[in-house]
Amino acid sequence: MKTYRLAPNLSLIDVTPPISGFEKFIGIYVLEVGKVTLIDVGPAVSIANLTAGLRELNIKPADISYVLLTHIHMDHAGGIGQAIKQMPAAKIVVHERGAPHLIEPTRLWQDSQRALGKLALDYGPIEPVPQDRIIVATNGMVIDLDGMELEILETPGHAPHHLSFWDRKKGVLFAGEAAGVYNAEVDLIRATAPPPFHLERALASVDELIRLAPTHLYYAHFGGATQALDRLQIYKQRLILWGKTIADCVEKGASTQEISQAIREKDTDMARLDKLPADQRGRELNFVNNSILGFVGYFERYGNQYIKQL
DSSP states (O other): OEEEEEETTEEEEEOOOSSTTOTTTOEEEEEOSSSEEEEOOOOGGGHHHHHHHHHHTTOOGGGEEEEEOSOOSHHHHTTHHHHGGGOTTOEEEEETTTHHHHHSOHHHHHHHHHHHTHHHHHHOOOOOOOGGGEEEEOTTOEEEOSSOEEEEEEOOSSSTTOEEEEETTTTEEEEETTTOEEETTTTEEEOOOOSSOOHHHHHHHHHHHHHHOOSEEEETTTEEESOHHHHHHHHHHHHHHHHHHHHHHHHTTOOHHHHHHHHHHHOGGGGGGGGSOHHHHHHHHHHHHHHHHHHHHHHHHHOSHHHHTO
16 A cells, blocks of 8 residues: 655555555545545455555545545445445445446446456455445536535446546546556556447547546546646547457457457557566556457447448
């Protein structure tokens, strides 16, 4: 666990789960305003690290007013049921499609195990959230945090229930995974497209974020970056490049390994992953393969007409 001070009222907790290669990967943002707010909580296995990070920031869990969930994937929200037991005043803000799965997480837990295999078990089981603790988010809703106002943006694609959070006054965007995965160590923005991925919606979401013209961009994976507009444009082009490459491979009946190799040949920035420590590189390559499956699933369901027009 490590904490980072990003701005006078903004900190980041690296809740590093006890999984090899997962340092600087799962980031929880702490908005230290009148109504203390967290963006995501991480998986169940990391809640002790989250609590330790809050303690290092001199914040008591009982003082937290809101937890804003970008989406309900396990690495972002798997520990929410466990966390809120220590946060009696906190309300959980989540997309309407995610809310039922927090209240009754059986299907979410089963689907997560199918999608992630052993990693789901490493993240830890999902506990339910009482319905009266949940606020269902709607697009354009503004949450007043007493010192900061955040506008809720529906940004589907990575997940159908994905949300981003926008501080219009300061030009600050908490993008979750709608803007990709950012690795500052090698300055790489990686595509993130787990099944069920929807390319057209993902690109529309990125276009919406580009229209906002943010000055600061904060990634769930991992940390903040300036030159936000440039990075969003880079991510849009990367999604298109991967989409075209994978669509061509699907037409040829290529295997996942062959698709991965084709991406390396077309997207030369991916070679930067080779500079990472072996365990972190392994983590990234596993998620690359998972994203390939997401793209393949999209093309199998919807065809490749859309990507061919771009």
